[in-house]
Amino acid sequence: MRHFVIVGILVIALAVLTYVGLNSAGLMPVPASAQAGPIDWLWDVQVKAMSFLFALIVVPMLYSLLVFRRKKGDTTDAVHVEGNTTLEIAWTIIPLFVVLGMAYIGAQNLGEIRRADPNAMVVNVTGFQWGWSFEYPDYGITSKELYLPVNKQVLLKMTSRDVIHSFWVPEFRVKQDLVPGRITELRITPTMLGDTYKVRCAEICGTSHAYMEQPVIVVEKVAFDAWVAEQQALAAGAGQTPEGRGLALVTANGCRGCHSIDGAPGVGPTWFQLAGSEVPLSGGGTVTADDAYLAESILQPQAKIVAGFETQQMPTYNFTEEQLADIIAYIKTLK
Numbered sequence: 595m596r597h598f599v600i601v602g603i604l605v606i607a608l609a610v611l612t613y614v615g616l617n618s619a620g621l622m623p624v625p626a627s628a629q630a631g632p633i634d635w636l637w638d639v640q641v642k643a644m645s646f647l648f649a650l651i652v653v654p655m656l657y658s659l660l661v662f663r664r665k666k667g668d669t670t671d672a673v674h675v676e677g678n679t680t681l682e683i684a685w686t687i688i689p690l691f692v693v694l695g696m697a698y699i700g701a702q703n704l705g706e707i708r709r710a711d712p713n714a715m716v717v718n719v720t721g722f723q724w725g726w727s728f729e730y731p732d733y734g735i736t737s738k739e740l741y742l743p744v745n746k747q748v749l750l751k752m753t754s755r756d757v758i759h760s761f762w763v764p765e766f767r768v769k770q771d772l773v774p775g776r777i778t779e780l781r782i783t784p785t786m787l788g789d790t791y792k793v794r795c796a797e798i799c800g801t802s803h804a805y806m807e808q809p810v811i812v813v814e815k816v817a818f819d820a821w822v823a824e825q826q827a828l829a830a831g832a833g834q835t836p837e838g839r840g841l842a843l844v845t846a847n848g849c850r851g852c853h854s855i856d857g858a859p860g861v862g863p864t865w866f867q868l869a870g871s872e873v874p875l876s877g878g879g880t881v882t883a884d885d886a887y888l889a890e891s892i893l894q895p896q897a898k899i900v901a902g903f904e905t906q907q908m909p910t911y912n913f914t915e916e917q918l919a920d921i922i923a924y925i926k927t928l929k
């Protein structure tokens with residue numbers, strides 16, 4: 595009996611220590627969505643259960659090793675134990691109810707996370723190698739950044755243009771795959787203002803997977819409306835000129851995920867001062883970056899490979915003559 599009391603006290607002490615230790619490790623970023631609440635609560639329940647089970651296994655094991663070890667000079671056999679039906683029934687029934695209980699709170703939790711608000715704002719998300727594009731169908735705008743008004747549920751309708759990606763903003767906790775040819779949904783209600791959140795890809799998707807990050811900005815409703823108005827004005831003005839339409843195409847197709855416009859290095863060559871320049875080609879020689887070369891680079895990227903970019907692959911695009919002319923007009927403005 596004395597052994598049980600000592601082991602019991604030690605189990606509780608180690609369980610508490612483990613829980614406090616794990617908790618102070620700060621594994622989670624700030625909870626910034628309504629969905630984070632139930633998830634963090636369930637996580638806490640699991641950490642508590644894990645700490646207790648860890649102590650329940652480790653303490654009796656170490657205690658037995660130390661206290662019941664063979665004494666010096668003792669050569670007798672250990673006690674022969676045949677089995678214990680009561681114990682076996684207990685350690686089957688108790689875990690059964692624990693697991694059923696966990697399944698129940700897990701299902702309830704999932705229901706809470708997925709609860710739909712009929713007034714949710716829809717954003718169409720496209721993932722591609724390697725970036726994101728966000729279309730707001732209610733407002734007719736497309737953005738590189740995910741702007742969200744605080745305390746309003748957003749329904750993300752997501753798809754991929756190439757391979758499987760996964761939408762993940764750690765502060766919002768929830769995560770969902772983007773599958774080519776299919777629309778997957780995710781609901782998020784941001785509850786904390788902030789401009790340092792980032793969406794990242796959580797499904798390895800190629801060489802630049804690690805850089806598949808874009809800003810997520812949560813603002814007050816008024817600031818969001820102002821941003822929408824600004825984007826709409828930009829889009830309306832941009833629609834008037836070839837360069838403006840080109841910029842819109844480049845944004846919508848995620849070219850800027852690989853091409854910088856200011857000379858900065860990237861997955862692909864920068865577009866800064868590209869038009870009219872002499873481009874060194876893989877395997878020697880150069881080519882003048884005239885309209886024909888730019889058009890070919892976009893429609894058949896593999897036709898001529900820029901020196902130094904042999905290991906990177908540009909996806910193939912289909913554009914109409916006018917779209918192509920608009921994109922080239924835009925690239926020409928980058929000098």
Ligand SMILES: [Cu+2]
Pocket residue numbers: 721722758759760795796797798799803806
């Ligand atoms: Cu990805």
